[in-house]
Amino acid sequence: MGLSGKTLFIANRGEIAVRVNRAAKSLGMRVVQACSEADRDMLAARLADQCVEIGPPQAAKSYLDIERVTAAAKDSGADCVHPGYGFLSENAEFAAAVESAGLVFIGPSPETIRRMGDKVEARAAAKEAGVPTAPGSEGRLEDLDAAVAAIEHIGLPVMIKAAAGGGGRGIRVAHTIEDLRRLIPQAQAEAKAAFGDGGLYLEYMVENARHIEVQVLGDGQRAVHVFERDCSLQRRRQKVWEEAPAIGLSDASRKRICAASVAMAEAVGYRGAGTLEYLYDGTRDEFYFLEMNTRIQVEHPVSEMVSGIDLVEAMIRICMGEPLWFDQDDVTLNGHAIEVRVNAEDPANGFMPFPGVVSGLDVPNGSGLRFDTMLYDGYAIPPFYDSLLGKLIVHGSDRTDALRRLDAALRTTRIGGLKTTLPLYQALLADGDVAAGRTHTQFLEHWLDANPIAAD
Amino acid sequence: MTTKEIRSPLPGTFYRRPSPEEPPFIEDGGPVAEGTVVGLVEVMKTFHEVKADASGTNARYLIENEQPVTAGDVILEVDG
Numbered sequence: 342m343g344l345s346g347k348t349l350f351i352a353n354r355g356e357i358a359v360r361v362n363r364a365a366k367s368l369g370m371r372v373v374q375a376c377s378e379a380d381r382d383m384l385a386a387r388l389a390d391q392c393v394e395i396g397p398p399q400a401a402k403s404y405l406d407i408e409r410v411t412a413a414a415k416d417s418g419a420d421c422v423h424p425g426y427g428f429l430s431e432n433a434e435f436a437a438a439v440e441s442a443g444l445v446f447i448g449p450s451p452e453t454i455r456r457m458g459d460k461v462e463a464r465a466a467a468k469e470a471g472v473p474t475a476p477g478s479e480g481r482l483e484d485l486d487a488a489v490a491a492i493e494h495i496g497l498p499v500m501i502k503a504a505a506g507g508g509g510r511g512i513r514v515a516h517t518i519e520d521l522r523r524l525i526p527q528a529q530a531e532a533k534a535a536f537g538d539g540g541l542y543l544e545y546m547v548e549n550a551r552h553i554e555v556q557v558l559g560d561g562q563r564a565v566h567v568f569e570r571d572c573s574l575q576r577r578r579q580k581v582w583e584e585a586p587a588i589g590l591s592d593a594s595r596k597r598i599c600a601a602s603v604a605m606a607e608a609v610g611y612r613g614a615g616t617l618e619y620l621y622d623g624t625r626d627e628f629y630f631l632e633m634n635t636r637i638q639v640e641h642p643v644s645e646m647v648s649g650i651d652l653v654e655a656m657i658r659i660c661m662g663e664p665l666w667f668d669q670d671d672v673t674l675n676g677h678a679i680e681v682r683v684n685a686e687d688p689a690n691g692f693m694p695f696p697g698v699v700s701g702l703d704v705p706n707g708s709g710l711r712f713d714t715m716l717y718d719g720y721a722i723p724p725f726y727d728s729l730l731g732k733l734i735v736h737g738s739d740r741t742d743a744l745r746r747l748d749a750a751l752r753t754t755r756i757g758g759l760k761t762t763l764p765l766y767q768a769l770l771a772d773g774d775v776a777a778g779r780t781h782t783q784f785l786e787h788w789l790d791a792n793p794i795a796a797d
Numbered sequence: 798m799t800t801k802e803i804r805s806p807l808p809g810t811f812y813r814r815p816s817p818e819e820p821p822f823i824e825d826g827g828p829v830a831e832g833t834v835v836g837l838v839e840v841m842k843t844f845h846e847v848k849a850d851a852s853g854t855n856a857r858y859l860i861e862n863e864q865p866v867t868a869g870d871v872i873l874e875v876d877g
Contacts, residue, residue, distance in 0.1 A: 379865070398865050399810055685841065694841035696808055724809040725865070728841040 344661055345369030350414040350444070351385065353425025354404065356715040356731050357637070358385030361423045364653035373417040375410060377403035379723040384715045393417055398725040404428045411438045421445035421661060427727070430636040431458055447660045449559075449612045449635050456609065457633040461504045461542055467617075467630040470605035473598075475547065475620065475629035481540035485525045488543060489518060495545050501525060503532035504540035511535060512578075514546060547629060549781040550620040552580070553587045555602035556644045558655055559611035560665045566599040566606075567644045567652065568674050573780045574769070576692070581762070581785065582769065583640035583680045585647045587621070588740065588778030598628050603669070605633070614641070614656040620782075639682065639732070642713060646678035646736040677740040679747050683714070684728040687760035689796040696724040701757030705750050709736040716756065730761065744776065764794050801851040803829075803873040805866045809840035813862040821858070828854045829875050836860075836872055853877030 349365040350373045351358045358374060362385055365372050374389035379398035386392045393413045396403035404410065405428055414422050422439045424430035424447065433455035439446040448454065457463045461481050467474055478491040481504050492499065501513040501524055513528050515521040525541065533539035552575065556567040571587035572580040586595065602617040616638050618631040641652050650672065659665065686692040699720045704712045714731025722730070735750055737743030751767050769775045772788070805811065813821040813836055823835050831852045837844050853875025860872050 399863065694843055696841060724807070724840045726841065 344658065346371070347421070347661070348373060348417070348419040349447075349657065350417055350419035350422045351375060351389070351425065352404070352410050352414065352422050353428055353430070354380050354383060354385065354715075355726060356713050356729060357425040357639070358383070359388065359715055360713055361425060361653055362388045364651060364657060365423070367651075368654060368657060370657075373414075373419050375404070375413055377725075379725050382720065384717055384720070387717075391417065398723065400428065400726065407432070407435045407438050411435070411442050414439065414444055415442040419444060421447055421657070423447040423657065424636065426636050426639060431634070433458065445660055447613065447657055449615065450610070453609055453611060454635045457615075457635050459504060460502060460506065460632060461540065463633055464542075464630065466609055467605055467633075470601070470608040472601045472605045472617070472630045473619075473628050475545045477544035478542045481542055482525075483540075485522060488521055488525050488541070491543055492518065492521065495543055498546045498548075499543045500546045501528045502542055502544060503528065503536055503538070504542055505536035505538040506532065545629075547620050547622045549783065550622055550629075551587070551780070552618065552631075552782050553590070553598070553621045553628065554616050554618040554638075555599055556638075556641065556652070557602055557606040557611065557615050557617065558650075558652070558659065558665065559606045559613065559615065560659050560663075561610050561612040562607075563665050564603050564606035564611055565665060565667070565669045565672055566603050567648045567650055567672055568599060569595065570640055570643055571778075572640060573782050574775075574785050575782050576785050576789070580640060581682050581684075582766065583643050584740070584743075585643040585678050586674060589623075590621075591626075594626055594628075601628075611635075613660050614652050639729070640680055642711060642732060642734045643678040643680045646709075646711070646734060647674055647676055648672055649675065676736055676738050677743040678734060678736045679740075679743045680732050680734045681747070681751075681766045682729060682762065683731045683733060683756070684762045685722055685730050685759050686728050686762055688762050688765040688794040690760075692762070693760075694724070694728050695760040696722040697759045698722075699756065699758050701755055703753070703755035705753040709746055710734070710750055711736075712754075722759065730756070730759075733766075740778070744770065768792060768794055798876050801853050801875050801877045802871045803835055803847070803849050803851060803875070805836075805838055805847055805860075805870050805872050806868060807838045807840050807845055808867045809838040809845075809865070811860045811862070811864055811866045811872060812837040812839065812844075813858055813860075821862075823856045823858070823873065825857065827856055828852075829856045829873070838866060847872060849873070849875075851875065851877060 348371040429435040433451040436446040437451040551573040572583045574582040619628040711734040735746040
């Protein structure tokens with residue numbers, strides 16, 4: 342391995358910066374950490390060999406400032422830039438700026454990021470590669486008449502989505518033509534304001550769908566999959582609990598969707614770690630492509646636990662020029678993993694954000710257990726960024742064993758000084774439907790209405 | 798006449814306007830009624846309204862738009 346002594350610049354913060362730091366260090370690399378004025382004390386800054394301040398606390402003036410971040414990386418003498426997730430990780434302009442500065446971007450090419458970031462183009466690429474897509478409008482819809490006409494072959498209900506959108510933002514659901522007439526102008530105006538692009542498309546809405554996604558690794562020529570994850574437990578379209586593999590998926594269906602995902606990754610010449618997201622209709626055993634995320638995802642550890650592959654190390658090695666060093670047959674599925682996202686939010690008070698000072702941190706240790714976090718005792722959580730504090734991940738011989746380990750881990754985890762979402766997971770573990778895996782993307786919100794979390 | 802202070806209940810980023818295109822919640826030098834929204838604080842990517850807990854006149858913002866605040870910072874002063 343020729344990475345020893347090379348320098349990696351982390352253009353991110355929080356728990357993912359810590360995760361990337363550990364991967365880079367294990368490859369023998371030197372780490373330079375970007376940090377805003379509010380992040381001088383963060384764990385990733387303490388673990389780095391060098392920190393570079395990139396601006397004020399507000400992300401728009403620091404972590405999202407392409408010029409500033411790129412200049413900081415170049416001036417630090419780094420060889421490559423890891424963008425983490427969120428912030429500039431899926432910004433084609435940033436990837437191009439990093440390359441123009443003579444550094445390696447740890448991710449796919451700017452062209453792939455741009456193409457997959459345009460949801461209409463991504464859908465077309467998926468169809469071309471033989472990836473199943475939901476019935477929907479062909480290309481972007483410019484007006485209401487085109488939308489009404491498209492309903493004839495799509496059917497109802499439909500989701501109205503922004504071509505430039507993603508991450509579930511701005512999605513509207515129309516159950517009737519009247520809904521469509523009312524919602525299309527709103528959606529268009531909002532997409533124009535949010536993304537500078539009013540292009541819309543329609544997609545058939547699968548009811549009670551599960552969210553299943555396939556992890557891929559590609560070197561630009563060849564790609565492999567690292568099986569799938571089930572992320573159906575979501576609140577406000579944000580995942581809170583993820584598992585690998587997907588519950589109750591037949592081997593034939595698993596093989597089919599993983600092979601289709603590899604075909605798409607190879608068709609677009611994918612480089613690095615990526616994820617193809619699908620809705621899964623369990624009653625019809627059908628997958629529908631949602632989007633491809635061209636970055637490492639928050640929930641990547643569950644795939645690492647069941648495969649033994651370090652995805653962050655792999656993406657660094659690949660993007661630094663090493664061709665994939667294993668075959669699909671070398672990737673095996675071992676046991677079952679579950680991750681829960683620990684957020685600084687009060688589940689007993691409408692998930693109100695709760696920034697504070699950490700005291701009395703006690704995280705369980707042991708085999709089959711992992712806690713990816715940015716926390717340390719005495720750390721003051723800044724209010725300027727998202728509420729993710731860390732991820733508790735368990736690995737068992739099967740799902741029952743993993744659930745048992747999660748229960749034991751939750752009972753012994755203490756994060757003092759803050760309100761966190763840990764009580765939510767204890768309550769979910771006690772639920773029969775969750776235990777049986779009978780969940781879907783709308784499940785958690787309905788469940789929370791019926792099962793409010795008590796204040797502790 | 799005394800000066801009354803309206804403080805931020807939360808830490809985060811303070812906004813004087815409901816959106817970048819709109820005028821500030823409170824006009825400089827204008828009146829403020831108790832219960833009126835005087836600003837927004839963005840905490841961990843969610844927005845929370847700050848309501849005046851006092852009435853008065855001649856309002857003055859003490860925190861610039863889009864600047865960081867900590868809980869307890871005085872956002873606005875009024876005469877009352």
